[in-house]
Amino acid sequence: MKIGFVGLGHMGNPMVKNLLKAGFDVTVYDKSAEAMQALAAAGAKPASSLIELAKGAEVLITMLQTGDQVKDVCLKKEGLFENSLPDVLYIDSSSIEIAASRELHHEAGLLGVCMIDAPVSGGVAGAEAGTLTFMVGGEEKVFNRAKPILEKLGKKIIHAGEGGHGQAAKICNNLILGVSMIAVSEAFTLAKKIGLDPKKFFEISSNASGQCWAMTKYSPVPDLVENVPSNNGYKAGFMAKMMLKDLLLGMHAAENAQASVPLGAVATELYSLFVGQGNGEMDFSGIIKMLMGE
């Protein structure tokens, strides 16, 4: 099966490699010629334009950074939608605004493109290992067409609902994650300043009503859980600036849906302060350092 893949950054690069390993014929496109060359060495075919890529692909995948980028790549005259084969399958794995995703689904429908939104969680490590989680929005039959391909890239492929609901699921999930990471950090900071041993507190709270993924799978305090960024000087992992991006997507979604998200809003601002102090590339669990006054 011929796949056209647009967006060859930290995430796109290992995803393409996994598709190649799985035996797919992959054509790639990126603004950066370097990024394309890197994958040509691995067996991908560089395209000279979006048109060329679109004309030769049964499946199109985008992995970009913003809704505006995805709209630009898909909706302009020389873009993917106008130049794709009839009934093409289009998978957008970018994390973008729900509203933008819905607009893309709408345009896709008008032009005969079969689209799903399929943002991921799992980060660069998950992309490399092929263990991403995909949260998918779109019609069931399109979801079913995409599933065998996504299974080469991830371990969990979940159908969240209609078009845009993949984005919605990821945004709502990460809203909880951002807030709970800070809550866990506040609790550990307080425990430490009171003199309560963090190991002891972890043992207690991880078996009690304070238990949450941010504590038990991604502890911001080093040496409580294996293989987490806090053990490694907060080297990302999931960068603070990416958490800020996801929280801001949550704020926009809340505005559009007229939902009140007070803790989400404060978490957003705390990540904004943290990133503004030069910590954007640090793992998002590093926010505990700001609270600790370090």
Added chain:
Amino acid sequence: MKIGFVGLGHMGNPMVKNLLKAGFDVTVYDKSAEAMQALAAAGAKPASSLIELAKGAEVLITMLQTGDQVKDVCLKKEGLFENSLPDVLYIDSSSIEIAASRELHHEAGLLGVCMIDAPVSGGVAGAEAGTLTFMVGGEEKVFNRAKPILEKLGKKIIHAGEGGHGQAAKICNNLILGVSMIAVSEAFTLAKKIGLDPKKFFEISSNASGQCWAMTKYSPVPDLVENVPSNNGYKAGFMAKMMLKDLLLGMHAAENAQASVPLGAVATELYSLFVGQGNGEMDFSGIIKMLMGE
């Protein structure tokens, strides 16, 4: 073994009953004669004063509402500490300020009282079923003396550290709980307003990085988890005003320890708003109704 028990409210009453069932000889005291009579019928011996109770007990237990109450009962001339037997074991199961608990430990030390602070989680249901969790602060040998008694009242008896650390562990844990309950409520509110099916979102997020006890064991959205207050019109359970009390204990602890707890502070104010609107007796998961605009 002779136990003297002070504080016969919603929690103290079933705890005394469990001690009686376990075969202990229990003398009780409460300002309310009615509360004492209720337990006399179950086999407890009412004391006419704290002095009388203290003079006849090898073990003293208090289950009161505030640090001032505990200090009043223990520290005044006609109180427990001045009138207790040598080397008496004293268990304070009240949830109170860390600073007050430390003061009590200090006075206990001066007067030869062997004290642990042992606040509980599990609520009235846990007190009745004898399935409470005890978070214990104090010397290990005192902890070991208390453990066989506490095992008649609860299922998990955890030694958190030195005097006051039982309180600290509970306070830090409930700080996470209060914040994460609101975070989960915000996420479900947003999901609903976007049109994302709550069951679907639960299925996704409970298996992803948004997972937390507040969602998977105590969902604020009805009919996702069994036996939770949201299934039953938010009948407590753990009352919103009790969550507010615990969050305020957290705020005091943070002030004294000079720790910053921004999300804890906002969660406190949101529970304050919710309780101020007349919802103090509702289960704390009912705060989702405020966010939903219901």
Added chain:
Amino acid sequence: MKIGFVGLGHMGNPMVKNLLKAGFDVTVYDKSAEAMQALAAAGAKPASSLIELAKGAEVLITMLQTGDQVKDVCLKKEGLFENSLPDVLYIDSSSIEIAASRELHHEAGLLGVCMIDAPVSGGVAGAEAGTLTFMVGGEEKVFNRAKPILEKLGKKIIHAGEGGHGQAAKICNNLILGVSMIAVSEAFTLAKKIGLDPKKFFEISSNASGQCWAMTKYSPVPDLVENVPSNNGYKAGFMAKMMLKDLLLGMHAAENAQASVPLGAVATELYSLFVGQGNGEMDFSGIIKMLMGE
């Protein structure tokens, strides 16, 4: 001088009337035929299309609700910019995103349209009385062309800076306003619950470091200041939903500028809660009722 005016709502209607009173020849356009008829009776000339309006006007004014509306009216092929006279003066008095305003300034520059952004404060009452404040962004010479016209509509016409800075000034100002209205409401709520007479507190704080416009010119407590909505059951005035809109513009501006605005964010969410409880049309000072638990 011939003026074309687009957007005849609560604000646009009285603005057009003041322009007519000042002797200008005003052509008007609105999607609502009714809104046009209402002004025809006052001497304005209804246009049948944006093209017709644009082709006959030396000055164009828009007073719309969102950046998307303004872009729609100005930038499409049958819109104002493509069809305007050479060197036309264009005044956008809508309150919109800074980014949208900058895009409009950019397009205006390409097409020879002399644009200023000139959002107002003062509300419907100010529009009717001709006492609005205009915060203007754009080149000084364009500002000077617009000033004599704006002086028929308002009392203060302030040049804030380059294109978009009119919007920026209003957004930053209203960020302070939204926060300080809630701060004042919190202080009065606390004072009342302590038993401190609000008149006494007003007398003290309005002469001390707590003084702010939200207190001394627009008190949320009735009967402390004359002619404010709190004296009149919180009848707007400046509606809570409009304050929410302005705070959200502030949040977007902060996101784009990578600025942290934690109190702005919480104020936004509190207004979101208040509006979500059905109070969008109430004056924004009515938020004190939510804090009071009324």
Added chain:
Amino acid sequence: MKIGFVGLGHMGNPMVKNLLKAGFDVTVYDKSAEAMQALAAAGAKPASSLIELAKGAEVLITMLQTGDQVKDVCLKKEGLFENSLPDVLYIDSSSIEIAASRELHHEAGLLGVCMIDAPVSGGVAGAEAGTLTFMVGGEEKVFNRAKPILEKLGKKIIHAGEGGHGQAAKICNNLILGVSMIAVSEAFTLAKKIGLDPKKFFEISSNASGQCWAMTKYSPVPDLVENVPSNNGYKAGFMAKMMLKDLLLGMHAAENAQASVPLGAVATELYSLFVGQGNGEMDFSGIIKMLMGE
């Protein structure tokens, strides 16, 4: 008239000097012998104990840091209340908990001490210049007795209400101040990042609905207002840690009064973060540096 003055710190020292200048006979007491010697040189008489000081004074004044200190000085057996002359006038100028102040008023009443609480604003500069503002709680006739003395120390002597209402007025006022200083700092940070000239924004907002004392009398941006700490590298002035103390008094007052103060709570935590990063001695307007990411 013989005055006994307890508490000779940064504030107490210049206050005593002003009382001496006004011709009063002042006896002083402080735990620090050095602090007493410093004032002996200026003409004050050091007392060897609180008892000695109390026995010889017609008026007693305390200027201490915490409610516990004031209670310690006043209520213990060797303290002021037990050993004072009949009908003595007692002025507590410390900023303390409302609850503690009320307790002191209550004890004073039982022992025939005529008390007012009279916390100040104006800082060290105001104490030195004799231009403090006193917010006074207590009976009117006691207020009238104290007024002539306070007029030697300050310019504004305001009667806020019954016992404790002096504290209440200051706490409520400083709640607004702490919030509005951050709001103004957020707005200036946002303005700067957008490129809007701070001078321009100041000119606009100080004449509009964003006007507040924190902006127009104490601008956190340098060179907009004369004689403010921001012009002088944020040298206090009013130290951040003192603002944090006052905000925490507000949080306690709100808890006791069951009032919700969400913005106050966030402002408290932001000052806690700022102080925790080592900025406690900096002027409180320096918090703009944290927001600016400096």
